[in-house]
Amino acid sequence: MGIFLVRSSLTPFDKNQQEKLIRSGKQTIHIQSQSDNSYFLANQKIALFHFATDNYFYSTKDQIYVNQSESKIISVTIIQGYCWSSTTIGSTGKILTAFDIYLLLSKNNFDAEKVRDLLAGEYAIIHASDDGNVIAFNDRLSIEHIYYSKNKNISSITNRIALLPHIDDQYEYNLEAMLALPVVGYMLGEDTYIKGISRLAQGAVIKLQNGDLKVNENKDWIYQNAPSKSEVKNPEVFNSIVEQGINECLANIKAIFSSADNIPLALTGGKDSRLILALALQAGLRDKLRLFTNGIEEHPDVIVAKKLANHLKLPHTTNKPGRFREPTLAAEELLRRLATHVFQNDGMFGAWDLKQGKQCVKGLVLAGFIGEVFKGYLKKPFNYPTMPNxxxxxxxxxxxxxxxxxxxxxxxxxxxxxxxxxxxxxxxxxxxxDIPDLYYIKERIPNWLGTARRKDADSNQVVMPINSTGLIRLAFALNAPQRQQELIHFAMLRRLEPSLLEIPFAQQTWHRGLTAYGASNSIFKDPIPAPKNLPQHGSWQHTINKNPKFRAAIFEILADYTQSPLWELIDRQKTLNTIKTVGFNMPQMISAFGLMTIFFKVHNIKIPQKALFANSSGFKTEDSVIIKDVKSGKLFNFNQDKKNRLTEKIDSNIKPIIVARKAMALIPGGENTGELSFEGFVDSENSNFIPGWVWCLDFPFMQLTVEVLENGKIIDRIVAGQFRGDLKKAGKGNGHHAFRYDTKGKPVESLRFRVMDTAFELKKSGGRK
Known part of the structure; x- marks a missing residue:
């Protein structure tokens, strides 16, 4: 994992000044670096900085190559992400280092497009030469991001936006672009949260010469060297391209696992993980596979995974979740995570799953997200004779x-x-x-998957074995109904491991339209359904609907900033009313956390917590950050591995990170969000199943999380969400506030029930109330 910044000026940089700036800027990166490097080229008109940590594929030394003759630096090459040869033909089956990339560039006359044709993976590559030339490019899907700007006489290229406004005060927020997070859940296009800073588009290349930055775009990369829609109607042509795609995927598998003794492979109930399994078997890795699934035994993913494992006679492990069936976070903890998320994710990704790293580790995770590109973005039949709305x-x-x-x-x-x-x-x-599926690949892949990868890479190297340019081009040579039928998945599984076609999926099945392509009726199995009331989502979703203290906290934050510039673009009163009165469905949850992300970003409600190394690594974990309380103007040292994290600082020659008072309070202990009113009872007479109910008078729509305590210890959590007509008739919210708890033989008198994150205990009644 590495962060790079290249600055190019028409006039020479002051080396001492630049290094002072970058020492200050280093505070804004979200990882603790093991290796810091700075280089000055082209008579000090190019300044290059690199901060790196070891990851699964690369040591810090592998991520940068400095070509020098005696004491003179000729060029510097950096790779972020990972890459390897794109086909099995001529592949060494190994990850390509920065030195390997330098050799490829040299052999191909530093033609980025030619080199990109030779690579597979997710990567950002930058090459700076002493002659004043810089080239930068990334994987065609732009999963690894590159950002660029031209400000005054300085052009900048980086993969961490926060560096630029911190060392140069000439930037301002792009509020309209930021609104994409609550509107659709991710950024749109190549805009960022800062005006004048753009993300490099898919297929584009940056060329910087003597301070002049140009971007060569290539919006048609999907259709270049691709078959036509008429050509793929020929089964021989179609099967030939599928075979080429399989070879690309096998090259991926070979490179990923070239030196692995054991291969942990997560199985779900879907088609992508099954396809990856078939590829691993085809690659001869059967004896190394360690199959696992996360979930409870009743989950359809677990049921399907076990069927696959039994069919193949392979061992399988089920990783069961924690003891609480309905995980809900305390308000203070969720606010702290949200403020940390805003810093670590650079305000570019809504906190819908709270991606943040506590430690830098060297793990590996296989993912199949790219398989969505081969499928239909819209699942229902549609026809657009003109441009869709x-x-x-x-x-x-x-x-x-x-x-x-x-x-x-x-x-x-x-x-x-x-x-x-x-x-x-x-x-x-x-x-x-083709527009819906082009929208998915052009917008969601780089701005959702790509932006999320900024944090995934801290804790695990996430790889996608079915990421194949050839298969992507084939997908768009097919028509929309063929993508909806998932023809590519079917064709690949039929070629690789036909027996896997007949094992059912979780909550889905094969499309009947595949019979036109030779599918047997035996593959159309009923899907494994999800049991009723099976928890489908994570703790954050339960929290926003089931912890009124958290709702009260975010309502207070939004209400306090009466002069926020965001209120010029969104309806303040409607926003506050919605937070106060509406129980959110999934899209609304995503939107709400997108809104909080941009609101926290604009108002500096952030905690500059880096992903640190584990002490067992032998690397010193302490990494201080100088922060400034925007309200008092005081400076503090944020000691990230200390329990007493904030210590006041008199002065600093390093530019601090500006932090709002509301975030400052979260570092040592959190804010008091005020008292809430509750009412609730449990029936103490029934010894087997204890009925009860509870509601919050301040947020009457919410279904509250209730902690079950035995002798003062929390033993379970439940949600008071069952409907009782008598409650609604009595004016207790919407009536969905009841529960029925199985004591499992525990004596009733030993149990107490408390609303989570509060001191409110439900009263015991002599009967139903």
């Missing part, structure tokens, strides 16, 4: 502005932006019915 098209998959808080003029602007983006998708051989 952007809001309607997005809403067919996930709501557009699910909270309904945008002001009308900004809603029109964002819709127009998406429409312009969609018109730009149309290229060689594309048609209107």
């Amino acid at each position: 952007p809001e309607q098209m997005i809403s067919a998959h996930g709501p557009f502005d699910p909270l309904g808080i945008l002001k009308e003029d900004i809603r029109r602007k964002i819709s127009t932006k998406v429409l312009n983006r969609m018109e730009n998708y149309l290229g060689l051989g594309s048609e209107f019915n």
Whole structure:
């Protein structure tokens, strides 16, 4: 894992000044670096900085190569992410280091497009030469991000946006771009949260010469060297391309596991993990496979995974979740995580799953997300004879502005932006019915999957064995109904491991349309359903609907900033009313956490907590950050591995990170969100199943999380969400506030029930109340 920054100026940099700036800027990176390097080239007109940590594939030395003759530096090459040869033919089956990339660039006359054709993986590559030339490019899907800007006489290229506004005060927030997080859940296009800083588009290359930065775009990369829609109607052509795609995937597998003794492979109930399993078997890795699934025994993913393992006679492990069936976080803890998320994810990714790293480790995780590119983004049949309406098209998959808080003029602007983006998708051989799937690959892949990868890479190297340019191009040579039928998945499994076609899936099955391509009726099995009331989501979702203290806290934060510039774009009163009165469904939860992300970012409600190394690594974990309380103006030293984290500092020659008072309070202990009113009872007479109910008068729509205590110790958590008509009739919220707890033989008198994150205990009644 590495963070790089290249600055190019028309005039020489002051070396001492730049190094002082970067010492200050280093505070803004979200990882603790093991290796810090700075280089000055082209008569000090190019300044290059690199901060790196070891990861699963690379040591810090592997991520950078310095070509020098005696004491003179000729060039510097950096790789972030991972890459290898894109085909099995001629593949060494090993990860390519920065030195290997330098050799490839040299052999190909530093032509980034030619080199990119030779690579597979997720990577960002930058090469700076002493002659004043810099080139930068990334994987075609732009999963590894590169950002660039030209400010005054300085051009900058980096993969950590926060570095730029910290060392240069000339930047301002791009509020309209940031609103994409609550509107659709991720950024749109190549905009970032800072005006003048852009993400490198898919297929593009940066060329910087003597301070002049240019971006060579290639919006048609999907259709270049790709078969036409008419050509793939020929079964021989189609099968030949599938075979090439399989070879690309096998090259991925070979490189990923070339030196692994054991291969942990997560199985789910879907098609992507099954396809990865088939590829691993084809690659001869059967004896190294260690299959596992996360979940409870009743979960359909676990049931399907066990069927697969039994069929193949392979061992399988089920990793069961923690003891609490309904995980809900305390308000203070969730606020702290949210503020840390905003810092670590650079404000570019909504906190819908709270991606943040506590430690830098060297793990490996296989993922199949790219398989969605081969499928249909919209699952229901559709036909677009003309350009689709952007809001309607997005809403067919996930709501557009699910909270309904945008002001009308900004809603029109964002819709127009998406429409312009969609018109730009149309290229060689594309048609209107390709727009939904082009939207997925052009918007969701880089801005959702790619941005999330910024944090995934801290704790684990996430790899996608089925990431194949050839298969992506084949997907868009097919028509929309063929993608919806998941023809590529079917064809690959039929070729690799046909017996796996007949094992059922979790909550899905094969499309009947595949009979036209030779599918046997025996593969159309009923899906394994999810049991009723099976928890489907993580702790954060339960918290926003089941912990009124957290709702009260975010309501207070939004209400306190009466002059926030965001209120010029979103309806303040409607936003506050929605937070106060609405129980959120999934899209609304995603939108709410997107809103909190941008709100926290704009108002500096962030905790600059880095992902640190474990003490067992032998590396010193202490990494202090100088922060400034925006309200008092005082400086503090944020000692990240100390229990007493904040110590006041008199002065500093390092530019501090500005932090709001609300975040400062979360570091040592959190804020008091005020008292809430509750009412609730449990029936003490029934010894087998204890009925009860509880509701919050301040948030009457919420279904509360209740802790069960035995002798003062929490033994379980339940949700008071069952409906009772008598409660509704009595005016107790919406009536969905009851529960029935199985004591499992425990004596009733030893149990107490308390609303989580509060001191409120339910009273015991002599009978039903």
